[in-house]
Amino acid sequence: MRLLIVEDERRLALSLAKGLRAEGFAVDVVHDGLEGLHLAATEGYDLVVLDIMLPGMNGYRVCAALRAAGHEVPILMLTAKDGEYDEAEGLDTGADDYLTKPFSYVVLVARIRALLRRGGGGRPSPVITAGPLRMDTAARRVSLDGTEVQLAAKEFAVLEQLAVHAGEVVSKAEILEHVWDFAYEGDPNIVEVYVRTLRRKLGAELILTVRGAGYRLEVPR
Numbered sequence: 001m002r003l004l005i006v007e008d009e010r011r012l013a014l015s016l017a018k019g020l021r022a023e024g025f026a027v028d029v030v031h032d033g034l035e036g037l038h039l040a041a042t043e044g045y046d047l048v049v050l051d052i053m054l055p056g057m058n059g060y061r062v063c064a065a066l067r068a069a070g071h072e073v074p075i076l077m078l079t080a081k082d083g084e085y086d087e088a089e090g091l092d093t094g095a096d097d098y099l100t101k102p103f104s105y106v107v108l109v110a111r112i113r114a115l116l117r118r119g120g121g122g123r124p125s126p127v128i129t130a131g132p133l134r135m136d137t138a139a140r141r142v143s144l145d146g147t148e149v150q151l152a153a154k155e156f157a158v159l160e161q162l163a164v165h166a167g168e169v170v171s172k173a174e175i176l177e178h179v180w181d182f183a184y185e186g187d188p189n190i191v192e193v194y195v196r197t198l199r200r201k202l203g204a205e206l207i208l209t210v211r212g213a214g215y216r217l218e219v220p221r
């Protein structure tokens with residue numbers, strides 16, 4: 001899952017990003033509304049955390065512009081305590097939820113997970129099943145034939161991308177885009193490393209390599 005944080009308070013933005021990365025999300029951060037709008041409109045984010053008072057363009061206008069252009073990405077708005085935020089106005093512009101500063105980090109993560117489950121883009125329930133595999137994306141648990149398997153955050157995220165598209169080919173680029181963030185400039189073959197680990201933990205036959213195209217999570221018919 002890849003998130004965009006648009007927040008001009010740099011320390012807050014960076015600490016949120018750090019925490020969310022530790023949860024296994026890929027996170028990009030920008031500090032300006034126009035830049036946020038551009039990225040949110042052009043990159044494939046699963047959710048946008050959007051501050052209201054921003055340089056360049058305020059959060060209401062960013063949100064309204066995204067919706068006007070047909071983008072359904074879930075948007076969680078952040079607001080200061082001084083009542084700058086008008087809930088009606090925010091929901092009017094198409095935000096999915098809002099959070100008043102200062103908020104607890106735990107609450108933020110819970111709201112993000114709730115929005116991802118609800119899915120602005122029509123994402124189904126938090127539990128994904130594909131053959132013997134069962135992933136509870138809310139509880140972050142994976143089981144294979146009923147036996148729980150321990151996965152690290154990034155391993156979980158890679159498997160989730162494959163499981164959401166079970167039976168279809170998922171390209172390495174697609175996995176990179178959703179699991180690693182913008183700043184990642186390392187070797188794209190890192191995806192292979194994670195697939196190898198997943199095969200070791202889940203059995204070699206679950207994830208198939210489709211030469212020149214990517215990977216496919218096999219679902220028995």
Ligand code: CA
Binds near residue numbers: 008051
């Ligand atoms: Ca601000």
